[in-house]
Amino acid sequence: MADSPHIADVTAQDFEAQVLQRSHEVPVLVDFWAGWCAPCRALKPVLEKLAQEYQGKFFLAKIDTDKEQPLAAQYGIRSLPTVQLFRNGQAVDSFMGAQPERTVRALLDKHVARESDAIVRNALAAQQAGDLDQAATLLQQAVESDPANDRAKLALAGLLLARSQIADAEALLKSLSPDTRDSAEAAMLKAHMEFARLADGSLALTELEKKLAATPADSETRLHLSARQVLNGQYEAAMQNLLEIVRHDRKFRDDAGRKSLLAVFQLLGNNHELVKKYRPLLASALN
Structure with missing residues (x-):
């Protein structure tokens, strides 16, 4: 396996080229190991077998953590073996321990190219x-x-x-x-689906806006309007409407305002500026 074009021992000197740059072309599976580690020795033939079988659909980079301690520390390696999968210059998936072949294969199949x-x-x-x-x-x-x-x-x-x-x-x-069912992307789609369900069969957005203007205390209309706004990409307007439900009608539909606002957070992701803005506003409304 040492002569395989799909496998290489990697050091800090060539990590940039072998892992980060290469990961823009194919997934790179980085095996952080040590010679004294029995689970590492058990995992090694599994990884090498898959690297040969996949024939270049991913690259296996092996890093001896005894020799490359700063590199291991940089990537937060605290247990051996730790395997991280890099794509587009970032570690996007990982596992620890001597996992069976089916587990490693399942991780790879999420990332390698398919016809x-x-x-x-x-x-x-x-x-x-x-x-x-x-x-x-x-x-x-x-x-x-x-x-x-x-x-x-x-x-x-x-x-x-x-x-x-x-x-x-x-x-x-x-x-x-x-x-994949537990992935962030699937969670976002599930959140989107809940708003699609809410909007299904409701009035059009402009009609809901008119109805709410006439009856501002109507939480049902406000909830349906927020769903339409989410689906229309009007996230801040939707979040403001849901926050109003939390503030003034907390018991409505078993706390639907709070639950729906959390669903918008999930849809947008924790790093979105609106989530950063409205999360403390929600916390304040709940206190």
């Missing part, structure tokens, strides 16, 4: 160009030809939600692998 990914790229290009029918057709083709491609399923679920095909999107999300 159906080309179909997904074409579908996303069609969606970007506004051809939603073509995008849906291509994504359906990708899912049918490669049922294990969770990336295709996530993309199709997002498109279905944009077209208010809620039941179909929900079925796709339920068919995801367990790891």
Whole structure:
């Protein structure tokens, strides 16, 4: 295995080229190990076997932590073996311990290129160009030809939600692998789905705005309006409406204002400026 083009011992001197730069081309699996570590020795043949089997779809970088202690410290390695997967210059996935082959394979399959990914790229290009029918057709083709491609399923679920095909999107999300089902992207789609459910069958956005202006204390209308606003990308307006429900009608629909506001946080992500703004406002309203 030492002569494999898909495997290399990496040091601090070539980490930039072998891991960070290469990860812009293919996923790089970095094995932090040590010679005295028995689980490391057990994991080594599993990783090397997969590197050979995948034939360049990922690169295996092996780092001896006894020789590269500063590099191990830089990436927070406290237990051996620790394996991190790098993509586009960042560690995006990891595991610790001598995991079985099926576990390592499942992690890799979330990130390595698949033949159906080309179909997904074409579908996303069609969606970007506004051809939603073509995008849906291509994504359906990708899912049918490669049922294990969770990336295709996530993309199709997002498109279905944009077209208010809620039941179909929900079925796709339920068919995801367990790891992807718990991912941040899936969580965002689930949050989006809840707002799509709320908006389904309600009045149009402008009609809801008129109704709320006439009856400001109507929490049901305010909730439906916030759902429409979320789906329309008017996140701050939606968050302000949900915060009003928390402040003035906390018991409405079993605390629907707070739960829906948390769903918007999940949809946008913790680092979004609006989440940073409204999280303390929510905390204040709850006290």
